[in-house]
Amino acid sequence: MSLNAAKKKHFRSIGHNLNPVVMVADKGLTEGVVEETMRALNDHELIKVKFAIGDRDARQQLISQLLSATNSDLIQTIGKIALIFKPAKKPNPTLSNLLRVQ
Structure with missing residues (x-):
């Protein structure tokens, strides 16, 4: 899924x-x-995923592997935290971080 800058x-x-x-x-x-x-x-x-790995290159490689394994999109990384997104087929309004905020 291609996400634009505003999204x-x-x-x-x-x-x-x-x-x-x-x-x-x-x-x-x-x-x-x-x-x-x-x-x-x-x-x-x-969701946010924390990578407790000291080596920056190894951390970036693990993030890439996780994204491909889950078929999700990377929104942002800050330090050891990656923010990733994957739309649900049937989002639950009580659990979805996107629906609860709007």
Whole structure:
């Protein structure tokens, strides 16, 4: 999905108040991490993922791998936090970070 600059800016403003719901640590992208990320994206559509990896290049590579594994879009990275988005097929108004804010 191609996101324009205005949509990304809107998502960044929503993401500012979110806390990370998934954490990727030393073991990298395990099957459990990918599954939990997919579950969180299906529920919330817009989530933060924390990468507890010190090496910047390794962190960027893991972010790219997670995006391709979940078929999601990167909105923004700040330090060790990535804000990612994937539209839900049937968003739940009580869980979706996008619907709750509007």
